[in-house]
Amino acid sequence: MNIHNLMEEVVTHRINSLYNQVKEVNASWLTCDCENCRADAISYILNRVAPRYVVSGRGVTHAHEILENPQIKADIDALGLEAIRIISSTKRPFHSSSRAECVVEVPENPVFNFPIIQGCILEGNTFEPLADATVKLSLDGKEVPMADVTWANPINTYNSTKGTYSFWPKALQVEKPDQTRKFNFSIEVTHPGYDPVNYSFDTNLVSENKIRKELDTTLTLKIMDLVMFREDIKNTMDRMIKE
Ligand SMILES: [Zn+2]
Structure with a gap:
């Protein structure tokens, strides 16, 4: 095949x-x-x-x-x-x-290699993919650096890409391999005219001997679809719930 x-x-x-x-x-x-x-x-x-x-x-x-x-x-x-x-x-x-x-020089230090973090932004009224949303990935409140210049954080969503986004965080140097650590990520999504969405998730990683240079799509962390609601629709809904 x-x-x-x-x-x-x-x-x-x-x-x-x-x-x-x-x-x-x-x-x-x-x-x-x-x-x-x-x-x-x-x-x-x-x-x-x-x-x-x-x-x-x-x-x-x-x-x-x-x-x-x-x-x-x-x-x-x-x-x-x-x-x-x-x-x-x-x-x-x-x-x-x-x-x-064209040779990439990579130091042979123990690191935490992060998975590719992937998700999708949907429009709350239609459940169609939402373009032009800005998605930011943070770790402990700080914007996460990406593996290389071909990845972006924050990143925008597009119509043709079905509202998807992906991040590949830069590996984090550590003292020794085989250390376990819990990472608390958060995703912040903004879009003009929509209420911002925040989503947090944890992932446990074990440090490895060296940086993974090749992209391995089997190591992808899928995030649940995040749904954005128009500010006016949400206000209307809030009012309807209260009345
Ligand atoms: Zn060139």
Whole structure:
């Protein structure tokens, strides 16, 4: 069985086209468009959009169809420009123009490796995915740093990604492996016109010998769907309950 995520070719195609457009207008903020930077920009988007899996070989027409949906194309382009700007303004420690020299230096210290934290924001009236919500992940009241620049905290939700968001917190250095610790995370969701939502959860982790560099989607922590209500609807409901 050969499973393939169609979004990879869709996003690669759009990112290359966006880089070309940005270069054509000589945008002063563009510092580099090498293969490393392009790969970072592609990962940035793929970490934020819902995957579309197909069996290999059947994908060619489907990939094309995805971009015919103007909403999906607009969302990918918006994320793409955001990705290009952020990557262009961030010097990665391993950045080099040669792909072969692209090596990530990681200290071999014991760490707590965090799972990918994933959830979905829904609209309280329709139970449809809610776009343009801002989701922030905190640990003990502090904004959590992400594993690398291709992840964001806070992050926004999009229509085409079905209101989903995901975080990959940066590994936390610790004295020794095999230590158990309970982490108290909280998620804060805001959206103009909606009542903010707060949700807290705990996770127990055991420290490991070294940082996990590869993304392992089997280690995903799914958060319950969070529902947002319009301020006016909630006020009306409160009044109805009281009367
Ligand atoms: Zn570059």
